[in-house]
Amino acid sequence: MTQKISLKRPIVQYSDNQFQSVEDEIATEFPLTIYVNNDEFATIVCTPTFIKEMVIGFLASEGIIRFLSDIKNININEKRGLAYVNLYASQITNQHYYAKRFIGSCCGKSRQFYFYNDTKTAKTSKSTTTITPQQCISLMRQLQEKSNVFKKTGGVHNAALSTPSEMIVTHTDIGRHNALDKLYGHCLLNQIPVRDKILTFSGRISSEVLTKAAKIGVGIILSKSAPTDLAIKLADDLNITAVGFIRGNSFNVYSHSYRIVESTL
Incomplete structure (x- = not known):
């Protein structure tokens, strides 16, 4: 059974001072419920495409x-909305930390992660990739x-993994985190190195989105929307270049602007 990404529905539309029936x-x-080693682990509300990639990316993102x-094997029952994942490990070692709030401070550093598992899986970027302003604008235009x-x-978000000059893979989902997990899962399944890649994203850069980018391992995230203050603090700490409001021929660089250069030669 293959689920559809969208459906046509009859609605009543108001336009030009009148109502009309349209499709x-x-x-x-x-809704997809994930079982890990036969234990219910999480339920994700998603767009029903590339489910295997999303499940793998989600589990990797959560540590x-x-x-x-x-992973020993994965079985997905699309009709019932169930995914069964069996790991070679008999127990989930960090299950105690899953969805547990983390509150901490470290000598002025601003790593204010929401969850303990984020502190274990988010990576400080070592990327040496650079990108020109024209390439930033071009990648956002390609995504759109x-x-x-x-x-x-x-009603969906879009995310892409790119080199400075071209997109490698794009994914769509109603959940912005799901779109990023699908990218992550695709990279793991296809053994694509990510350190030198760029994440292009349609939604705002929240702290959760920035943390997802750090977990994937990219050093640059591009968005047509705005970042939050906590996302910028995390980007500063994790050595990630966050670029927002890419619209027309302009954008804002919020962190580590050294990766945005006039020429990559």
Whole structure:
């Protein structure tokens, strides 16, 4: 069974001082419950595409797995909305920390992670990749041009993994975190190195999105929207270049601007 990414629904539209009956394209919302070693672990509401990639990326992002080889097998029942993951390890070593709040301070550093597992899985970037202003604008334009589901529904987020000059893979989901997990899972499944790559994103850069970027391992994140103050603090600490408000021919650089250069030669 293959779930649809969107569905047509009859609606009543008001325009030009009158009502009319039309069909509209609506983004599909799909609940998926993940079992790890036969124990219920999490339920994710998502767009029902690239589910395997999303599950793998989610488990890696949460620190449940470190490598694809940690997984013994995955079985997905799309009809029932269930994913069964069996690991070679008999127990989840950091389950105690999953979804537990982390509150800490370290000599003026601002690593104010929400959860303990974030402190264990978010990586300080060592990326030496640089990008020109023109490439920032071009990548955002490419992402928007490829956003066919958003153009139809207006109800999804888009994320892409890129080199400075071209996109490698894009994913779409109603959840911005899910779109990033799908990218992460794709990289693990296809053994794509990420340190030298760039994350291009349609939504705002929240602290959670910035943390996801750090977990994936990229050094640059581009967005057409704004960052939050905590996201900027984390970007400063994790050596990630955060670029926002990429619209038209302008943008703002909020952290580690040394990666934005006039020429990559």
